[in-house]
Amino acid sequence: MQALDILILSNGPGELTTWVRPVVQAIRQCMGDDRQQIRISLVLSPCPNASGREVAIAQTYPEIDRVQGAKHFFPFLIGGKTAEGWDWRDRGVVVFLGGDQLFPVVIGKRLGYRTVVYGEWETRWHSWIDRFGVMKPELIDRVPPKYVHKLTVVGDLMAEASAFQSEQLKISEQLQLGEGQDLIGLLVGSKPSKLAQGVPLCLAIAHHLHAACPQTRFVIPVAPALDLPALAKFADPAQNTIASAFGNPAAELVQAEQPYLKTSEGLRVDLWTESPAHDLLSQCRLCFTTVGANTAELGSLGVPMVVMLPTQQLDAMRAWDGLPGLLANLPGIGTVFAKLINACFLWYSRTPRLLAWPNIWAGEAIVPELWGHLQPQQVAEVGIDWLDHPEKLEQISRKLRQVRGEAGAAQKLAQLVKEMADAQPSI
DSSP states (O other): OOOEEEEEEEOSHHHIIIIIHHHHHHHHHHHOSOTTTEEEEEEEOOOTTOOSOHHHHHTTOTTOOEEEOGGGHHHHHHHOOOTTOOOOOSEEEEEEOSSOTHHHHHHHHHHTOEEEEEESSOOOOTTTOSEEEESSTHHHHTSOGGGGGGEEEOOOGGGGGGGOOTTHHHHHHHHTOOTTOEEEEEEOOSSHHHHHHHHHHHHHHHHHHHHHOTTEEEEEEOOTTOOHHHHHHTTOTTTOGGGGGGTOOOEEEEOSSSOEEEETTOOEEEEEOOSSOHHHHHTOSEEEEESSHHHHHHHHHTOOEEEEEEOSOGGGOOOOOHHHHHHHTSTTTHHHHHHHHHHHHHHHTTSOOOOSHHHHHHTSOSSOEEEESOOHHHHHHHHHHHHHOHHHHHHHHHHHHHHSOOSOHHHHHHHHHHHHHHSOOOO
16 A cells, blocks of 8 residues: 555644544554554644643644644645645545634645545535535535535544543542542633632532532543642632632642642542543533533533533633634733623623533523522532432433434544545545
């Protein structure tokens, strides 16, 4: 067989861990591990949610031979040259796993490679892309009939995350989970603007929930770019004035083999630093989370969640993407813009809208979305009710899984890549 290059295009941390990882594993299983025959390269494009550790994470995937970071992407897209001057084989396939679907069109044509695109919610550039692997059959119905033959239903790549559960026993031992204990996830955010409210709010929720349900244990999956002392500062009311809006819950960092926050009431909240945290999250009975990509990940794992958007301190919420985020973070006048932008958001939100990804996918509120001046005890009561009525948790979990596509998408997408590799190069 003639030597082949497989070029993966991706962008954010979510796509890297939930899409790239299972796909490159499946490609190696399907096409072999001989690096002289099959070479896998990963090129990252810019993403507003990037943590800065994407290259380091990708380099831990043994299936990938070389990685280029996002800061070098546009010179590669425009000029065709990588920062390290990579060579390219005559035959190859470009696989799109995040970013803009125009990217594989441009890069595929320049290299003379076939192109395969994973389409989660939409497919574009049908006349220029060779094959699409889509999440659901509905996407095929939206495509002009002459391009339908290019689309294959592969299922939900994010559902592959739930298959990575080989570490569950290790997690239980590491957290010292007792029999009958319910693990509750607290997803407090990754940016300072979210952490300022997310950490004290979740600590206060954990206090009320544990008082009513003593069998509960709590864990915070720590974002890859966040160090533990920085996280702990948001649990200190002396360093985080916004904590007063939630009753000034306080906790200190305990740097043990398994680090944790210890609240002033003696409650332990474990800190999980391994990434991705799919194995951990899949063991959670339920989670409390802020709005964002976390809701998509939890939805794909079928984990019931309470989605929160606290507005106690509008000036603190500066985690907007794009122009609003730039304006809200300007020195000096950023506070004015932040308050104005968030006030507009509150006015906009008076009309009921779905904000969590599983609810958007389903077109209905599968999981509760709580926004406004949230009181920790009221939020905790939702979790208490669920734990007292486990049938409600089972119903939510079932609905979450029904919204997404089937598992096995990585293997099916790898088969599409193989088919394109066996075909003649594009002209």
